[in-house]
Amino acid sequence: MRRIEESELILNPDGSVFHLHIKPGELADNIILVGDPGRVDTVAGFFDHIDFGAENREFVFRTGSYKGTGFTVLSTGIGTDNIDIVLNELDALVNVDFKTRTVKAEKKSLNLVRIGTSGSLQKSLPVDSWLLSKKAIGFDGLLNFYEGVETISDVEFEKALTQYTGWSPRLTRPYVVEANQELVNRLAGTNLHDGITISAPGFYGPQGRVIRLVLENPDINEKLSAFHFQGDQITNYEMECSAIYGLSKLLGHKAATVCAIIANRKAGTYSKDYKHGIKALIQYVLERLSK
Structure with missing residues (x-):
């Protein structure tokens, strides 16, 4: 051994x-x-x-x-x-x-649930709502360092996304991984939206924000918002979910992510008091996991 x-x-x-x-x-x-x-x-x-x-x-x-x-x-x-x-x-x-x-x-096997904050890419997903990530898209490239990625990822989704967005060969290859269905079922409720979450390797350029630097793909958020695959849409950005899902699957753990939507990138709006919503979301998750 x-x-x-x-x-x-x-x-x-x-x-x-x-x-x-x-x-x-x-x-x-x-x-x-x-x-x-x-x-x-x-x-x-x-x-x-x-x-x-x-x-x-x-x-x-x-x-x-x-x-x-x-x-x-x-x-x-x-x-x-x-x-x-x-x-x-x-x-x-x-x-x-x-x-x-x-x-x-x-x-x-551990149960891992991320509770975070996120920005919406769809006008229909308003500020102060909650979202359960049924899939995560990793723009970070972390999972590509480990053997077995192809066995746990949605390769067809990845191909469709990179083709639709005109993905630059200079960028790391995106990967797509599902949440654990058992945890999704335990957490799901009428007060939660569900969707597909992008984990970006940065807050500004990788999420399509422009301060002074010009983006390599300036229309990336428009493309991501408009993208459909087998009836699914990309709903939001955050920065950790994809690695949690991917590494959990490779290691044999169960993972899910729920986020409070604190900004809507399409509408240009931001939550006035997201901390109150986060506390309510925390209690909701604890209740669901303790049953």
């Missing part, structure tokens, strides 16, 4: 995993992922009690329970590069024996 070298899986002196500062046994099976470290205690504020917690850079975690169901809430910071750290270290915490540095014979 292969031993994972110290340089490949780095552990802290206290036995916690390098970036997240979580120790084996401190992680619940249900994990809420948030981008903002300041939102961790907002989520944990709904818990009945908190058992474990730590902070390191943008990574903050609390583990406790909500109505008798165990939860960990963890901040990821911004971007799919951080998700690469988060997903690999979460998986190691449950599927690697830290003493022998070998992969466990029996694997554990």
Whole structure:
């Protein structure tokens, strides 16, 4: 059995995993992922009690329970590069024996739900609404570093999208991955829209924003909004979902994303008080996962 070298899986002196500062046994099976470290205690504020917690850079975690169901809430910071750290270290915490540095014979599957904020690409998806991402499109390229991408991605969707948008060969190839259907069913409700989410590798140019720099494809958002594939439309932008879906599928975990729409790019509108909606969305997700 292969031993994972110290340089490949780095552990802290206290036995916690390098970036997240979580120790084996401190992680619940249900994990809420948030981008903002300041939102961790907002989520944990709904818990009945908190058992474990730590902070390191943008990574903050609390583990406790909500109505008798165990939860960990963890901040990821911004971007799919951080998700690469988060997903690999979460998986190691449950599927690697830290003493022998070998992969466990029996694997554990975690429930991972991202609660975030997002910008709409459709006028019909208004500010302050909630969206459940049934598919994610990765513009970031992260998943292409791992073997097996073709087995979990929607290749036909990818081909249609790149052809329709005139995708530049200088850009990384997009990948399309579905959410876990079991989690989607648990989270779905009449107060949630569903759609297809783009995870962009930046906030400005990669999401079609212009400040001073001219875009390589200036009509990209118009093309993305108008694109249809097998009856589906692209609904929104954010920055983490695709890597969560892709790495979760490759590692055997379940993942879904729900976002509060705080901006409508087509209408040019922005939420006046999105934090109130985020708190309501957090409680909604906790209720759904604790049933």
